[in-house]
Amino acid sequence: MSKKAEVCTASGLPLTERMSTAFPCPSCGEGIGRSARCRNQGVPYICPGCGFKGP
């Protein structure tokens, strides 16, 4: 598994906010980050490792 993401995969924002998150890509384990805003608005993310598009 790759190391934890430190920025939002979609927006590039640092993951410092309370409602942000970091997790391994469900498909390949690469680190994915999501800012509070991207999570709250359901903004898609694309895994830099395998191209999986979530959520």
Added chain:
Amino acid sequence: MEGESVPLMPYEEYQSNKVHIGTQTKSQDMQQFIHEVAADGTGLHLIDIEQTDERLQLAANFLGMYEARDILVVSARQYGQRPARLFAQAVGARHIVGRFIPGTLTNPLLRTYIEPQIIFVTDPQADNQALSEAIGSKMPVIGICDTNNNLRNVDLCIPANNKGRRSLALIYWLLAREVLKARGFMDDETWQHTQNIEDWESSF
């Protein structure tokens, strides 16, 4: 995950358990997972079962990246309660079914306080209390999302009927099997023979 992978279960089996039957409402977010509107005049939106199957495989893979005891499964919905509990018991995860006591994930002073690392919700809308606490605690969220749900605060969506008794039984039954298989503890035949899907259905 794309392409030629073998489905976890024949698509007909998903269909006979109504896993693909959505609601009359379709959200913008779920459009990508919706196949068509039922031709029977009910106006129900039908979910693309191939995507459901792919996402179930991904969800099992994802859950396998965590310690079982760090996984929390919740279901406020009645029909999800028995299958969610059986899933949790089978894989060694924690579960909260029925009412979710506010503060369970956020208030260390509560007797019921726990600190899971990942949460699995049966319905992001019905499980909104658990969902919002999980979000505030920075943990990733897997949700079974029906055609009327949106993807707000969901990090991995499993598009499926999250209201039907048989649908929820099948989803949790399959997920449990896959999580145990990934750990090397199970095979399809043994699971099939020891776990009757009907026993996973809520009875009320």
